[in-house]
Every structure is written in C-alpha cells, then in structure tokens.
Amino acid sequence: MKSVAYFISDVHLGVNPPGAVPGREQALVRFLESIKETASHLVIVGDLFEFWYEYNDYVCRNHFDLLFALRELKNSGCEIHLLQGNHDFAYGDFFPKTLGVAVHKELLLEIQGKRLFFRHGDGVAKSDFGYRIMRKVLDFPLNRFLFREIHPDWGMALARFVGRNSRKAGQSRVIKMDEYLHWADANLKKHGCDYCVLGHHHISGIWNVENGIVASAGEWIKKLTYLRMEAGELSIKEFEQSC
Template sequence: MSLPAYFISDAHLGVNPPGARADREKLLVEFLESICGKASHLVIVGDLFEFWYEYNDYVNRNHFELFFALRELVRLGCEVHLLCGNHDFAYGDFFPKSLGVQVHRSLVLEIQGKKVYFHHGDGVAKSDFGYRIMRRVLDFPPNRFLFKQIHPDWGMALARFVGRNSRKIGESREINLQEYLGWGASILKRKKCDVCIHGHHHISGIWDVEGGVVASPGEWIWKPAILRMEEGGLSLEML
C-alpha cells in the first residue's frame, strides 16, 4: 500500500489579518513534522507566504522552523513541491538548492495511479484581469532587479503594505466557483489528467466535473485545511 499524499494552499505566512489564526505557522510546522516518513508527496499549491523575495545573502529568519521541517521531510523520502502563487512568485534557488523542495509555476504528477495537474489558480477568473497585467509588470526581469536593490527590511515593509491593500480589495470580490470548475474541466481534457488541484480562491472542496475531479485544499489563514490523497481517493481534513 502506497503512502498518502498531502496538498495544502494559501497559508499566507507573514501576515495576520483580523480574525486570522495566530499560531498557524506553528500548526503548519507541527503538521509537517507529523507526516515525516509517512507521506509520499507534499504539494504546497501556492501562496505559502504573503510575500517572498530572494536576495543573494538574505533569507527571512521568521520561517526557520518551517525551513527545517521541509528539509527533514525531503530527507526522509517525501517528494516536496512548491508552486508559485500570486503573492509569492519571486522564488530563486533557495528552496531547491538548500531544502530540496522543487519549485514550479504548474505541475503534473503521477500519484497512486492518477495523473494530477497542479496550479495555484491565479489568473483564472475574469476579475483577475488587472492582476494579470500587474503580475507581468512585477515579474518583468528589470523590475525584479530594481526591487532587489532595496534593503530587505524596506522591501518587506513595502510588500506587506501593498499586500494589505490588495487583500482589502479582494475580500469584497465575489467568487464565481463555476469559472474555476469550468477551467478545471478544460485542464483535465487538455492535459489528459484525472485530477486538477488548485488554490487561490480559499474555498476548500472536492467537485466532480466532466472528465474527472477538481479539488482545492482551501486556506490556512482562518480555517487551516489539508487535502489528502490515499488509494487514489481525495478527502479534506480541517485542523
């Protein structure tokens, strides 16, 4: 019998909006420690951090326990993947080189006889039009270089300010779940996959669609949740 696989999304570590679970990074580390040697895969489906940017000689010290837990998971044989989200797309080589965690924009894995497609889910909704433009601006190599010239403490403060304001705008936006389900069904057909797993809209669920299953682990800000795959079946667990 194969080991279970686990999927999580949208922890947004580094920010604590009103009502957020204050101990969620500690809870996440405890969860990672609990599955060491007991999981075949862990896929973090984007927005692990509220903001992430890598400097040549700087790593955010606030997340060291998380880094250690991820490295230990890898050391004990778990395949760990991290997807870029709309808040943390500026990864460099720290995760793959220092922790053994593979970083992707999107990903297809064969797990327990199922072909599974992973993507954060940003840019899917029509309401993400403005974000798609802004993402191209922020991810433009010369702009990333310029941001790198800012002192890390100032850069983080600026990013948190922008993130807080964009979150306020996003909270008033209505989620059209059918957009995501329709997109997921089209992905399954185009990629010839059985399952599509994404995050971004913070709604946890498992939905049958034409051609397979679309699922989302939900979020870790207010109601931490885990999507688990065992013997090819999916289940949700709230922590």
C-alpha cells in the same frame, strides 16, 4: 510504508489578518512533523508566504522553523513540490538548492495510479483580467531588478504594506467558482488527468466535472484545512492542534 499524499495551499505566512488562527505557522510546522511517517508527497499549491523575495545573502529568518521542517520532511523521503502563487511568485534557487523542494508554475504528477495537474489558480478566471496585467508589471525583469536594489528590511516592509492594502481591496471580490471549474475541466481534458488541484480562491472542496475531479485544499488562515490522498482517493481534512 509512505503511501499518503498531502496538498495544502494559501497559508500566507507573514501576515495575520483578523480572525486568523493564532500560532498557525507553528501549527504548520507540527503538521509537517506529523506526516513524516506517512507522506510520500507534499504539494504546496501556492501562496505559502504573503510575500517572498530572494537576495544573494538574505533569507527571512522569521520562517526558520518552517524551512527546517521542510528540509527534515524532504530528508525523511517525502517528495515536496512548491507552486508559485500570486503573492510568492518571485522564488529563486533557495528552495530547490538548499531544501530540495522543487518550485513550479504548474505541475503534473503521477501519484497512486492517478494523474494530477496542479496550478495555484491566479489569473485563470476571466474576472481576473486586471490581475493578469498587474502580474506582468510586477514580474517584469527590470522591476524585479530594481526591487532587489532596495535594502531587504525596507523591501519586506514595503511588500507587507502593499499586501495589506491589496488584501483590503480584495475583500469585496466575488468568487465566481464556475469560472475556475470551467478552466480546470478544460485542463483535465488537455493533460489527460484524473484530478486538477487548485488554490487561490480559499474555498475548500471537491467537485465532479465532465472530464474528472477538481479539488482545492482551501486555506491555512482561518481554517487549517488540507487535502489527503490515499489509495487514489482525495478527502478534505482539518489539522487539529493539540493543546
């Protein structure tokens, strides 16, 4: 019986910064294969890719094994949800139509008798004011149309270049965890939830707040961590790669 839910975030496929786990995309494929028998739900809480953009007749072939593994997991009976992150917000209809994976900005789910609210977490901290302005610029319909007119190979190369530089610029950013917890606590109350699951800040943890519990799976770059939910309880796990 499929009775376990799994949550991961911030995989950032398409880039391998210093200290990244070697072969982590194939490790993710093995992880997806390993949960087929138990997974009732999989929620990817944003930034699965370092960059994602859809064209009418183009899908990045570098991630074929992963895309196939997601479809196989979906076909096994697992309900899969994908949240937009700050790196991969430009999803079209490829995931829902081709893979059966629902895409959301934010998500409410009932799992194992618990009510959960999911959001990637970009822009929720007060200190992310500059990012909120930049996001509006990047997501402006005209700008997305102009980017679509660039040849896909050039567009992907440009996106990776910008991503590398923004990553370097963000290395000195101080994570103000209390801002995330305050926002999550308010949304637990607003949506009447037991859990609020966030990503974005790359810090794994489970925190008790006034109106419920806040959790984060961490990241899948330097550590292959994820959240496991069984019998209504969340725990943090790390995927162990077999030799």
